Amino acid sequence: MIKKNVIISLADSNYFELLNELVDSIKRFKQSETTAICILDGGLTDEQKKILASKVDEIKSSEWDIKISQFKTMGKKWLKSLITRAFLTEYFPNYEKYLWIDADAWVNSWEAIELYFRGCENNKLCISTNADRAYGGTRVNWVLGSFARIKSQNYKHAKASGFSEKIAREVAFKPHLNAGVFSLAANAPHWKMWRKNLEFSLKSGKVWGSDQIALNITIYHDNLPVEILPAYCNWTHVGGMKYDEEKKTFVEPYLPNHEIGIIHFAGKHNDEIRNNKNVLSKIECLDGKIIETKLRFNNE
Amino acid sequence: MKKNAIISLADSNYFPLLEELIESIKSFKESNDIAICILDAGLTKEQKEKLSKNVDEIKLAKWDIEVPENKIKGREWLKSQVSRAFLPNYFPSYDKYLWIDCDAWVNDWKAIEIYFKACDDGKLGITQTIGPGYKITSRVNWIIGKLAIIKSQNFKHAVKSNISYAKARKLAFAPHINIGVFSLEKNSTSWNSWQKNLEQTLKGGDIFGSEQLAMNMSVYIDNIETEFLPLNCNWITSNLLPKFDEENSTFVEPYLPNYKIGIMHLAAGIWKDKKDMRLNKEITIDIKTLDGKTISKSLRFNN
Numbered sequence: 004m005i006k007k008n009v010i011i012s013l014a015d016s017n018y019f020e021l022l023n024e025l026v027d028s029i030k031r032f033k034q035s036e037t038t039a040i041c042i043l044d045g046g047l048t049d050e051q052k053k054i055l056a057s058k059v060d061e062i063k064s065s066e067w068d069i070k071i072s073q074f075k076t077m078g079k080k081w082l083k084s085l086i087t088r089a090f091l092t093e094y095f096p097n098y099e100k101y102l103w104i105d106a107d108a109w110v111n112s113w114e115a116i117e118l119y120f121r122g123c124e125n126n127k128l129c130i131s132t133n134a135d136r137a138y139g140g141t142r143v144n145w146v147l148g149s150f151a152r153i154k155s156q157n158y159k160h161a162k163a164s165g166f167s168e169k170i171a172r173e174v175a176f177k178p179h180l181n182a183g184v185f186s187l188a189a190n191a192p193h194w195k196m197w198r199k200n201l202e203f204s205l206k207s208g209k210v211w212g213s214d215q216i217a218l219n220i221t222i223y224h225d226n227l228p229v230e231i232l233p234a235y236c237n238w239t240h241v242g243g244m245k246y247d248e249e250k251k252t253f254v255e256p257y258l259p260n261h262e263i264g265i266i267h268f269a270g271k272h273n274d275e276i277r278n279n280k281n282v283l284s285k286i287e288c289l290d291g292k293i294i295e296t297k298l299r300f301n302n303e
Numbered sequence: 304m305k306k307n308a309i310i311s312l313a314d315s316n317y318f319p320l321l322e323e324l325i326e327s328i329k330s331f332k333e334s335n336d337i338a339i340c341i342l343d344a345g346l347t348k349e350q351k352e353k354l355s356k357n358v359d360e361i362k363l364a365k366w367d368i369e370v371p372e373n374k375i376k377g378r379e380w381l382k383s384q385v386s387r388a389f390l391p392n393y394f395p396s397y398d399k400y401l402w403i404d405c406d407a408w409v410n411d412w413k414a415i416e417i418y419f420k421a422c423d424d425g426k427l428g429i430t431q432t433i434g435p436g437y438k439i440t441s442r443v444n445w446i447i448g449k450l451a452i453i454k455s456q457n458f459k460h461a462v463k464s465n466i467s468y469a470k471a472r473k474l475a476f477a478p479h480i481n482i483g484v485f486s487l488e489k490n491s492t493s494w495n496s497w498q499k500n501l502e503q504t505l506k507g508g509d510i511f512g513s514e515q516l517a518m519n520m521s522v523y524i525d526n527i528e529t530e531f532l533p534l535n536c537n538w539i540t541s542n543l544l545p546k547f548d549e550e551n552s553t554f555v556e557p558y559l560p561n562y563k564i565g566i567m568h569l570a571a572g573i574w575k576d577k578k579d580m581r582l583n584k585e586i587t588i589d590i591k592t593l594d595g596k597t598i599s600k601s602l603r604f605n606n
Contacts, residue, residue, distance in 0.1 A: 136531035140476030152449045176441045231435040
């Protein structure tokens, strides 16, 4: 069977377990049979690749698709993941629609996958934002009275990546687009624009965050079309989830408690969960009870 | 005996909108179990007579908190900014109250159900003005580099109302809460918090918006327990236009999965040729359909 759509992720040997869980979380859904899974190797061991090879369609070694000085990468090969995601069509050219999912995320509901593949039709970028009732507001440092120094993620990253003050201000208060999960069709114009912006940001600023700000600028400054999905399609507010004991699934904290689509352990506050599969987290159930449970995907 | 009530308020100018809101509610069979109560902020006798056949109670809105005449300037409809914080005083026979501004209408009964569920256990059921498709999370005037003067709606309003900077800053970047649709139980302690804050905002600032600022203070400063509902439970058309689902003949959210709009709210109006759709039912605007077509439609009920 020819598979038209592909889910792609990347890991080094440290993130192998997370990647393996992501793959298992995808494959437990029957619908995944018609979707390819492709892996970019950002420093996996031979043994790890062997385990993955039996589960996925293709594995390719990730390259530095944009040249970066060693001084900036400091030997951190996994930083490739921030660049290669803008070049997915080059690595795996045989597909029509591409869905990237960071290795530190896992699929809780197939509905999200369907939305991503549907959302990237008509050459739109399909992505979710943090503009949601469960997330907090912008960060600033107050100075005096109504004066404040703006510290929003988009503003900080735009400045750190060498974009002009004008562009940094333009994107400062736009809802942040998390590049950890997104979908794009093979022929979408975004790839080219994103790579151009990424090249600029890598030349001028830090590697970390460059992919994300380049993508935000592609949408908010270059005005390429976008389909914004609900926050539950890339849920990073892990501590804020609730658990539905009856249906045995993670849900949004507020009514109507929609099932979380993709759980994403992004950010420093999730370090412990990323680093230890067995860590127990306190989580509120729909009836108000607090339970302790693992939040990683259970593939045992 | 009806346990839950939907309440709204209008003066004679907004009477047609109020009528449409009531019609939209009554178009659902489930509304039979819900009382509809109206606060009269300047309706004519004929209008009240007409309404009385369709609703359970009509009461005259009062200035529940004393406001000096120089702030009112004859605008009796401003009572809506005060009286909605005192609903159990007007209509004491109910367990749960759902306020809906008269420039809103009900498109999907699920929204009503969710509001009445959200306010269980004393919580406030309300919607923030943030969600997929909202393009701006705040407003500032940039000065130099990263330095800016904060101009968010909550912050500006709080400062103008003589709320301390410490409190105003807590509100500055919190997603703004629109008070046009909310639910509360009769015995919720949130009424007290809101009324106390309202007294303060009315003393310090303008009447218009005072109840909204007061509620934002209750949620973000007093931390009253709140159930934040999805955007489609109070869809503010001036912030983001809906799409139209021709197959199901209904308004839906513009982004996937295109949830059906629950309550359509024409807050701040939809303006065309300097005319407000709220006051002119004939006005239509361009609306995208789910299949990408553009059609001309009114966002009023039953158009």
